[in-house]
Amino acid sequence: MPLSCAQCEDDTQELYRRGLCERCYLAVRLRALLDDGTGTVREDLRAFVDGLVAMPDPISGQKWSTRPHVQRMLRTLATYPGPISHEVITELERSATGDPWRSCVTC
Numbered sequence: 001m002p003l004s005c006a007q008c009e010d011d012t013q014e015l016y017r018r019g020l021c022e023r024c025y026l027a028v029r030l031r032a033l034l035d036d037g038t039g040t041v042r043e044d045l046r047a048f049v050d051g052l053v054a055m056p057d058p059i060s061g062q063k064w065s066t067r068p069h070v071q072r073m074l075r076t077l078a079t080y081p082g083p084i085s086h087e088v089i090t091e092l093e094r095s096a097t098g099d100p101w102r103s104c105v106t107c
Helices: 022-033 043-053 058-065 068-078 086-092 096-105
Strands: none
Touching: 022 043, 022 058, 022 068, 043 058, 058 068, 068 086
């Protein structure tokens, strides 16, 4: 009997890390990076997280989220003092990393 993911209990995928499938591990990783200091992801970034977790290849999302400049941007967005908008992302952008986010952030 194959082992199932400790979070979603899917037994059709190989476990990736810490007893989780690739998709659940990405979700845990993103939630950690986007923790607003209260142990949760702020409301205006939840659609962004959901969109990344649902991507066809979660390994791509994991690789993207390990880049130092992406981690800095995510942590900054997590604790940004106002609402997140396209203008905020443009203001915070230090690289082309912000472009894929634009359609997800204001969903």
